[in-house]
Amino acid sequence: MAGDAVATNKRVVLKRHVTGFPTEEDMEVVVDTVPLRVPAGSPAMLVQNLYLSCDPWMRGRMSKHDDGGAAETAPDFVVGETLVNFGVGKVIDSTHPAFKASDLVWGMSGWEEYTLVSQPESLFKVNHTDLPLSYYTGVLGLTGLTAYASFMELGRPKRGDFVFVSAASGAVGQIAGQLAKIAGCYVVGSAGSDEKVDLLKTKFGFDDAFNYKSEADLAAALKRRLPDGIDIYVDNVGGATLDAALLNMRWGGRVVVCGMISQYNLNEPYGLRNMYCIIPKALRVEGFNATGYFHMYSRFEEEMARYIREGKVVVVQDVVEGIESAPAALIGLFSGKNVGKQLVALARE
Amino acid sequence: MAGDAVATNKRVVLKRHVTGFPTEEDMEVVVDTVPLRVPAGSPAMLVQNLYLSCDPWMRGRMSKHDDGGAAETAPDFVVGETLVNFGVGKVIDSTHPAFKASDLVWGMSGWEEYTLVSQPESLFKVNHTDLPLSYYTGVLGLTGLTAYASFMELGRPKRGDFVFVSAASGAVGQIAGQLAKIAGCYVVGSAGSDEKVDLLKTKFGFDDAFNYKSEADLAAALKRRLPDGIDIYVDNVGGATLDAALLNMRWGGRVVVCGMISQYNLNEPYGLRNMYCIIPKALRVEGFNATGYFHMYSRFEEEMARYIREGKVVVVQDVVEGIESAPAALIGLFSGKNVGKQLVALARE
Incomplete structure (x- = not known):
């Protein structure tokens, strides 16, 4: 130089x-x-x-x-x-x-x-x-680390768990959903267009997906697709979707909150009405902040690079x-x- | 007979x-x-x-x-x-x-x-x-088990933690507050009358306490008494007090929700506006349901009986x-x- x-x-x-x-x-x-x-x-x-x-x-x-x-x-x-x-x-x-x-x-x-x-x-x-x-x-940077550490460490998936991911075709959502499949879970995603819903089903391997803009009743939309309830909700949107998910969580479920994009531009945030569900269902709702997880980066990078090479994560x-x-x-x-x-x-x- | x-x-x-x-x-x-x-x-x-x-x-x-x-x-x-x-x-x-x-x-x-x-x-x-x-x-039954298991297992107190307890003179609150003192925490309680606030300070050994009915701004009331924030909030009331506590939580704080008595008689629940705080502060909000903790009862009963005999819990x-x-x-x-x-x-x- x-x-x-x-x-x-x-x-x-x-x-x-x-x-x-x-x-x-x-x-x-x-x-x-x-x-x-x-x-x-x-x-x-x-x-x-x-x-x-x-x-x-x-x-x-x-x-x-x-x-x-x-x-x-x-x-x-x-x-x-x-x-x-x-x-x-x-x-x-x-x-x-x-x-x-x-x-x-x-x-x-x-x-x-x-x-x-x-x-x-x-x-x-x-x-x-x-x-x-x-x-x-x-996928190999902060976004991937967020999806990986939040889903694995806070979500603690078990084979057969029912998982719901919002903003599921987005940066974090697409990876979280594929990690859930790798973990042997049944995964449903929501997104904001039919094109994105198609991506979820055809490209990312979600078991089911829906366009939240076409659903008048989000809680009912979840109930139809996850009739036995949700074990892990990876929340990227907050607001009404979080409220609907809370109603559909199963006993001991984990709500992993990676983002609340529906709320960032509101002067008056959405008033969340269903948090009472956390008591009868013994739910854990946890905010994910990557700041505390950089120590996991090397392990994550190797594992994720392997998934990409194997075609398990696209x-x-x-x-x-x-x-x-x-x-x-x-x-x-x-x-x-x-x-x-x-x-x-x-x-x- | x-x-x-x-x-x-x-x-x-x-x-x-x-x-x-x-x-x-x-x-x-x-x-x-x-x-x-x-x-x-x-x-x-x-x-x-x-x-x-x-x-x-x-x-x-x-x-x-x-x-x-x-x-x-x-x-x-x-x-x-x-x-x-x-x-x-x-x-x-x-x-x-x-x-x-x-x-x-x-x-x-x-x-x-x-x-x-x-x-x-x-x-x-x-x-x-x-x-x-x-x-x-x-104290030796379900109420005590609730206070003990929720505070110890979900709250995970460390010496020096700042703890806030709502409905603090109530059945669960009075025990949770005293357990927090035993664990070496600084404990602030809220209650609904000056008589109860006096009890918290003089009988239960809380470091500070306030009558929430006399406070126009609950978040400010907490900020004055816990200027460095809250590590553990033992929530017995939900609603506006939970919203105020969320604003005052510290990084990595735990909100242990044992009850939401402010909500039980409402046809339209309070809309919680500050849940977004869980992301930047990496908070965990967890509902406590005793159903999963009866296996701890024997250990709890012995420990609590000792505290009562020693005068550490009144x-x-x-x-x-x-x-x-x-x-x-x-x-x-x-x-x-x-x-x-x-x-x-x-x-x-």
């Missing part, structure tokens, strides 16, 4: 804090330049971002919280600063002994073409370079090209525009 | 199924007679009931559910039949080898003066006859006399009329 080389660096910055449904106007793509080597000083890595992950949880950081987001998973984004999320990249230059130029990595990065990363613990090396690199935004990705497409792709998550894992390709290896 | 002796037997029967707040008119005390020995046929025990336990969970069985209560902890009571709940009694006659006349027992019995019990597994022998016999309706009971007083005592639970564990004394040993 030439010592004084610079590159243009397009970045997505937060233009204003968001209330309600986010729009493209809440973000802005700005252009500046970046030196292509790590500046003198503390050890760091300059990463060229190849793929950015679009995740619903970013929405929370786009609001302004009274406490700055201290009670959230991560602090509020700052107006005028680059958005941050998980991504996949290539090390261009490194003054840190743990990384060298040309290393492929995934981890926390900026929504920009090049990011200077100073914390080595926020990057993981890509170990399975024979698999599509973009998978490290999803992946559907929704890829848009170029950082200019990132804001719309992020917003599309909240209307269910994406089919499968949403990501942005900036450059290809 | 004279072979042909009979006794009058006053019984509380359900007069009609209940909607909304129960009234005395929903129940009726009827009088008939009972032979004072077990009839020929299957082995059984005739029990003279000495103390009846009044518990909020009986309310659920007084309603008529579409499915007969199959989804509840226990099936609906039948109109015209005697109410059923835990109580303490003395065996008058037995044709079952596991029990003999004069044995003191606690377990599932009728709301009547004499009950013919045919299932020996529904009765436990009273092992600590030096302690007040009435304690087996509460008990406040609210005792009314005579079965005619039972309906009003049960109803009083729902307006917080009782101070401490509510029970009915029918006869004394």
Whole structure:
């Protein structure tokens, strides 16, 4: 790398804090330049971002919280600063002994073409370079870890368990459902279009699936498809679907809450009416936050790479090209525009 | 016992199924007679009931559910039949080898003066006859087991944990709070009168307590008293107090739901708005149902008897006399009329 080389660096910055449904106007793509080597000083890595992950949880950081987001998973984004999320990249230059130029990595990065990363613990090396690199935004990255650790550790599946997954064709849902099949469970998924329902049945191997937008009574829709009830509900949506699932849980059931995408843009959250069910049915409802599970990553990566190679886990990705497409792709998550894992390709290896 | 002796037997029967707040008119005390020995046929025990336990969970069985209560902890009571709940009694006659006349027992019995019990597994022998016999309706019975198993097994307390208990002077709350002190926790309780708040501080050793009826903002009331947040919330009330607690939970906190007394008489349950907190804070919300914990009873009974003898657990009971007083005592639970564990004394040993 030439010592004084610079590159243009397009970045997505937060233009204003968001209330309600986010729009493209809440973000802005700005252009500046970046030196292509790590500046003198503390050890760091300059990463060229190849793929950015679009995740619903970013929405929370786009609001302004009274406490700055201290009670959230991560602090509020700052107006005028680059958005941050998980991504996949290539090390261009490194003054840190743990990384060298040309290393492929995934981890926390900026929504920009090049990011200077100073914390080595926020990057993981890509170990399975024979698999599509973009998978490290999803099935082999945080999304996969979320599906795996939440379903296995909180869901504690047993062969024959009845499993329900919402937003089932989405990034976490599609993997959770396939892990449930691997574990010998009977799996029903819900999604927001007939196209997605077809995907669940034909591509991901769900035993049954339904379009929640076509069902007037979600509790009845579940009862029809899971007449003996639900042992594990992998909740990615919250709200009315969670209420309906609570009514259909079996004794000792586990509700694993990975997300509540139906709630993120509401100023007034849905009022959950069926939580009383947890007492007579001895239910456990648990929120999953990946922060506590990175110690499982290596084990997970090996197991998931094996499932992918064996064809036991297949992946559907929704890829848009170029950082200019990132804001719309992020917003599309909240209307269910994406089919499968949403990501942005900036450059290809 | 004279072979042909009979006794009058006053019984509380359900007069009609209940909607909304129960009234005395929903129940009726009827009088008939009972032979004072077990009839020929299957082995059984005739029990003279000495103390009846009044518990909020009986309310659920007084309603008529579409499915007969199959989804509840226990099936609906039948109109015209005697109410059923835990109580303490003395065996008058037995044709079952596991029990003999004069044995003191606690377990599932009728709301009547004499009950013919045919299932020996529904009765436990009273092992600590030096302690007040009435304690087996509460601290040494199902109430105590509920407080102990829920707090220890689901709450998993660590020394220094911040604990919040609602309905804290009530049957389960007073014991849970004292167990939390034994475990080295900092304990705050809420109750519905200043008299009960005084009890919490002076009698049960809570570190702090408040009258929820005097607080306009429950979340702020908790924040003032537990500024670093809550590790374990022992929920006996549900509704707005649960919502406020969710906002104040710490990372990895446990919400142990033993009851939701604020909800039992509502036709339209409170809509819980803060369940989203379980994701960023990785919270576990778990419903406790004693059905799965009777295997712990012997261990619990010994440990709790020791705490009582050592003065580490003290008990406040609210005792009314005579079965005619039972309906009003049960109803009083729902307006917080009782101070401490509510029970009915029918006869004394």
